[in-house]
Amino acid sequence: MNKKDSSLSKKAEAGNDPVLIKDLMQPVTAETVFFEDSQVSELLQMYTRHSDILSFYVTDSEGQLLGQIGLVHLADFIYPEACRRSFLGHGILRQITTESCKQMINHKVIAVHRQDDLVTAVEKMTRHKILEMPVIDEDGKIEGVVRLSTLLCHRLMENKE
DSSP states (O other), X not given: OOHHHHHHHHHHHTTOOOOBHHHHOEEOOTXXXXXXXXXXXXXXXXXXXXXTOOEEEEEOTTOBEEEEEEHHHHHXXXXXXXXXXXXXXXXXXXHHHTSBGGGTOBOOOOOEETTSBHHHHHHHHHHHTOSEEEEEOTTSBEEEEEEHHHHHHHHHHHHXX
């Protein structure tokens, strides 16, 4: 067992339940959830108003998570010359803004469940090098998000006690 896991293990040994994702997840907001037929221009407009967004989540009409569109994925389309895609000229922004989210979705979403513990979430986030993950229920519906920064701050505050 490494140091990272030791404080949660000590809590479990002492009879305390480990901290779960549900205790630290943030609610999903209307600014970050879009339907698959939404236009990419809507995402870009939202990002210009909320530049702290790390990912947009794409759902069906019942809230089932279909995938996500991260900032790196958007950059790939906005700056194709920097991302090794064929350069499409000055019309690239106009072209992608008319596309629907469905055309840009990353379907390989790394997610956690609200009953997962923090160690599980941190392991997934560090293994996949992601800063934010959706929290989904048993039916695959998005319930919230958890950020690596939140988990790290929690650990730091926990160690101060």
